[in-house]
Each structure stands twice: as structure tokens, then as C-alpha cells.
Amino acid sequence: MTYCIGLRLDRGIVFMSDTRTNAGVDNVSVFRKMFTWETPGERVLMLMTAGNLATTQAVVSLLDERSKAPHERNPSILETPSMFQAAREVGETLREVIRSNAMTGQTADSSFNATMILGGQIRGSEPRLFMIYPEGNFIEANGDTPFFQIGETKYGRPILVRAYDPAMGFEDAVKLMLVSFDSTIKANLSVGLPLDVQVYETDSYRLGPSRRIPVDDPYYRNISTGWGEALGQALKSLPDFSFDAE
Amino acid sequence: MTYCIGLRLDRGIVFMSDTRTNAGVDNVSVFRKMFTWETPGERVLMLMTAGNLATTQAVVSLLDERSKAPHERNPSILETPSMFQAAREVGETLREVIRSNAMTGQTADSSFNATMILGGQIRGSEPRLFMIYPEGNFIEANGDTPFFQIGETKYGRPILVRAYDPAMGFEDAVKLMLVSFDSTIKANLSVGLPLDVQVYETDSYRLGPSRRIPVDDPYYRNISTGWGEALGQALKSLPDFSFDAE
Numbered sequence: 094m095t096y097c098i099g100l101r102l103d104r105g106i107v108f109m110s111d112t113r114t115n116a117g118v119d120n121v122s123v124f125r126k127m128f129t130w131e132t133p134g135e136r137v138l139m140l141m142t143a144g145n146l147a148t149t150q151a152v153v154s155l156l157d158e159r160s161k162a163p164h165e166r167n168p169s170i171l172e173t174p175s176m177f178q179a180a181r182e183v184g185e186t187l188r189e190v191i192r193s194n195a196m197t198g199q200t201a202d203s204s205f206n207a208t209m210i211l212g213g214q215i216r217g218s219e220p221r222l223f224m225i226y227p228e229g230n231f232i233e234a235n236g237d238t239p240f241f242q243i244g245e246t247k248y249g250r251p252i253l254v255r256a257y258d259p260a261m262g263f264e265d266a267v268k269l270m271l272v273s274f275d276s277t278i279k280a281n282l283s284v285g286l287p288l289d290v291q292v293y294e295t296d297s298y299r300l301g302p303s304r305r306i307p308v309d310d311p312y313y314r315n316i317s318t319g320w321g322e323a324l325g326q327a328l329k330s331l332p333d334f335s336f337d338a339e
Numbered sequence: 340m341t342y343c344i345g346l347r348l349d350r351g352i353v354f355m356s357d358t359r360t361n362a363g364v365d366n367v368s369v370f371r372k373m374f375t376w377e378t379p380g381e382r383v384l385m386l387m388t389a390g391n392l393a394t395t396q397a398v399v400s401l402l403d404e405r406s407k408a409p410h411e412r413n414p415s416i417l418e419t420p421s422m423f424q425a426a427r428e429v430g431e432t433l434r435e436v437i438r439s440n441a442m443t444g445q446t447a448d449s450s451f452n453a454t455m456i457l458g459g460q461i462r463g464s465e466p467r468l469f470m471i472y473p474e475g476n477f478i479e480a481n482g483d484t485p486f487f488q489i490g491e492t493k494y495g496r497p498i499l500v501r502a503y504d505p506a507m508g509f510e511d512a513v514k515l516m517l518v519s520f521d522s523t524i525k526a527n528l529s530v531g532l533p534l535d536v537q538v539y540e541t542d543s544y545r546l547g548p549s550r551r552i553p554v555d556d557p558y559y560r561n562i563s564t565g566w567g568e569a570l571g572q573a574l575k576s577l578p579d580f581s582f583d584a585e
Contacts, residue, residue: 280497
């Protein structure tokens with residue numbers, strides 16, 4: 094599995110992804126699941142992927158090649174006039190890759206499917222955040238659903254639902270996302286460090302700070318231990334239950 | 340779906356279950372998923388069910404009937420010499436019901452499967468807690484895995500993993516379980532109030548306090564609102580992330 098979060102804030106967008114891939118419980122590897130493209134001053138695109146690794150790597154390679162050979166039939170995502178068109182381009186590429194695998198008549202234990210989160214900004218419009226399905230269609234984050242998760246989404250969702258605030262700063266957002274990742278990693282073997290973080294600041298048209306959080310990162314370790322204690326305190330702070338009261 | 344937790348503590352066992360059943364997103368109803376049998380002074384059995392409602396109701400009815408007509412071929416769970424035998428009896432009944440549905444050649448959109456948590460104590464041995472699979476086999480909780488969840492288990496798992504302590508009292512356990520339920524209910528439509536709570540105190544050989552927590556329960560509402568704030572505080576109490584530090 095995988096776990097990725099794409100968060101839309103007032104100040105921009107923050108992406109975080111894990112790097113664990115596995116076929117069954119053996120054959121565990123580390124692969125980057127976050128990819129970026131930029132034309133400084135004009136556009137920034139960030140992509141996270143979950144699902145069949147062969148599929149997601151093929152999609153990213155195709156998008157990459159097209160961005161370097163702009164005279165191809167398919168438009169490069171570095172040339173689409175809008176984020177909406179970029180999402181369409183990614184979605185169509187994804188659908189094509191899945192179809193071309195499935196069409197050979199091959200069957201696999203696992204499916205060829207993949208899901209992606211695309212975010213970024215192109216000069217002339219707001220930053221936008223999309224979730225792209227294996228069918229090639231997609232949805233956009235709005236004020237009511239200001240973040241997307243893909244992969245192993247359930248463990249880390251409650252804290253996001255509770256603590257997300259569009260007005261929060263990038264540092265607070267990263268802290269919140271790390272807690273969400275920690276809850277997932279503690280409960281599920283298929284999600285693991287290192288983690289990749291990428292920030293995009295609205296109207297900067299440049300990739301913001303990024304960071305790889307390694308397995309032995311002292312800050313992550315602090316968060317992980319501290320969160321256990323903080324949760325204990327939080328529980329204690331709630332009113333006590335009593336069987337007598339009614 | 341469903342959400343049930345069975346928690347083994349030093350002082351006994353606590354069960355909590357929701358009551359929502361649904362076929363798709365329409366046809367939503369309230370059904371009890373927690374069942375108890377007791378012979379005061381001698382044994383207490385508590386059962387929670389998740390899965391196909393027709394299957395679980397059939398299993399409970401069969402167990403019930405046998406406990407009232409003790410001369411049947413199958414031993415009543417009120418007469419088994421041990422908790423292990425009781426778990427076997429429940430498991431076999433469950434497997435039989437699933438098989439008899441599947442054997443008619445009927446196919447259904449959803450499967451006939453169900454999973455159950457059985458806990459209790461029979462005089463002469465310790466309290467025991469089992470998780471019973473649709474295949475009729477089962478596993479027992481031990482010191483390393485002192486609780487079981489069935490149904491929609493992922494959202495509410497992180498807080499259990501973090502805050503569970505076998506030495507905690509019944510009231511604290513109920514509070515913890517309510518937080519776990521609240522995290523689930525906030526994130527998933529298929530789990531809903533009212534909730535049922537049942538306590539069993541070690542060596543009492545009597546059902547302990549029980550409670551139904553209704554939709555408008557003021558204590559639950561306190562926990563639900565308070566938890567959001569407490570989580571916010573907990574996040575604040577963690578050290579801040581910084582992109583500059585290294």
C-alpha cells in the first residue's frame with residue numbers, strides 16, 4: 094500500500110508521501126511516490142501516486158518524456174493552459190497505461206490500477222488540487238473537502254478531519270501530517286518511512302521547501318513519542334465516564 | 340458496516356458496539372449487535388457481531404434456542420465446560436449458517452459472511468476473549484494483543500494502540516472506546532449511534548453494568564466536542580516543525 098496526503102491551505106499546498114512499496118509482505122522496497130515539474134515564474138505541478146508501481150512509474154515517465162519533447166502528439170503538462178487541462182492530461186495518460194496493460198489479456202494477482210493526487214498553480218489562476226482516478230476522471234478539492242488522501246487512508250483520517258484548518262501555516266500543516274502518518278505507520282505495515290514533503294506557496298510559481306524525513310529522523314521520533322503522551326493527556330482532559338450518572 | 344471493540348483489562352472485559360446496519364446507503368436501520376447469556380454465579384458470555392445481518396441473527400437465535408432446549412444434539416453454550424468450547428460452539432454455528440446459505444446455490448450482492456467477538460468467564464478459569472472468523476476458527480486475545488475490533492476497524496485503531504493500558508479502570512476504558520467510536524463515526528457513514536456498552540468484572544460471574552448511549556447522549560456529545568479541542572491542544576504541545584532546522 095501507500096499513504097499520501099495533499100493539503101490545500103490558504104497559503105498554498107503541502108504534499109506528503111511515504112516511500113514503501115511491497116508485493117505481499119516480502120519484496121519490500123523504497124520508491125519515491127512524489128514528482129514535481131516546474132517552469133519557474135510560470136507554473137508548478139506536483140504529483141503523488143498510489144497503486145501498482147509499474148503503472149505509476151510508466152505514467153510519470155510518459156509525462157516526463159513529453160515535457161522534454163514538446164512536439165509530440167500529446168501536449169506536455171508543462172504546456173497545458175490550465176491546471177484543469179493538466180489534470181486531464183495526467184488522467185488520460187493513467188487510463189491509457191492501465192488499459193494497455195489490461196488489453197494484452199494479461200491477468201495479475203493485483204490489479205494494474207493506480208490513483209493520483211495532482212496539485213499546483215499555473216499563472217493566471219488559483220492553485221488547484223485534484224484527485225485522479227484509474228478511470229482517468231478526477232475531482233477537485235474545494236472549501237468543503239480541502240484535502241485528499243490516497244492509499245491507506247483510514248487510520249490517519251480522524252486527526253486530519255479534526256485538526257485541519259485552512260488558515261494554518263506550512264510548519265503546522267507538516268506537523269499535523271506527520272501525526273497522521275505516524276498513526277498510519279503505527280497501525281499498518283504497508284506504510285513506512287522515509288517520507289517526502291513538498292510545499293508550494295500560492296503565487297510563488299516556484300517549488301517551495303521540500304524535505305526527505307529519514308527513518309531515524311529525530312524530529313519525527315519526537316513527534317511519534319510525544320504524540321502518545323499528548324493523546325494520553327488529551328484523554329485525561331475529557332470528562333470522566335460514570336455508570337452511575339444518568 | 341459495523342464497529343465493535345472487545346477490550347481485555349486486568350479487572351475484566353468491556354464490550355462496545357454500534358447499532359447501525361445498512362444495505363447500500365439506503366435501508367439504514369438500528370439493530371442490536373451485542374448479546375449476552377449468563378448463569379449467575381457460574382458463567383457469563385458476551386457476543387458481538389459484524390457482517391451479514393441475516394447470518395448473525397440466525398447464529399444468535401440458534402445459540403439462544405439451544406440454551407433453552409438443552410437436550411438438543413448440539414451442546415448449549417450455557418453448558419460447555421470451558422470458554423474454549425463455547426468459542427468452538429459459536430464458531431461451528433457460524434460456519435454452519437454461512438454454509439447453509441451458500442449451499443443453496445444462492446448468490447448475493449454481498450457475502451453471507453460474519454465475524455464475531457466472544458468474551459466471558461466460566462467458573463474454574465480466567466476471563467477469555469476470542470475473535471471468531473466466518474470459517475468457524477478463532478483466535479484468543481493475549482497480553483500482546485489485548486483487544487479485538489471487528490467491522491470498520493481502521494479509523495479508531497490508532498487511539499486504541501496508543502492509549503490502551505490493561506491496568507485502566509472500566510470508566511477510563513469506556514471513555515477511550517467512546518473516543519475510538521467517535522473517530523470512526525466522524526469519518527464513516529456506516530457506523531452510527533446508539534452504542535451499547537457492557538462490562539464484565541473478573542470473578543463476578545455476573546453481567547456488570549451496561550448502558551445504551553443514545554444519539555443525543557450529553558456525555559457522548561461532550562466527549563465528541565471535547566476531543567476535537569483536546570486534539571488541537573495535543574498538537575500544539577508537540578515541538579514545532581521547521582524547514583530551516585537540520
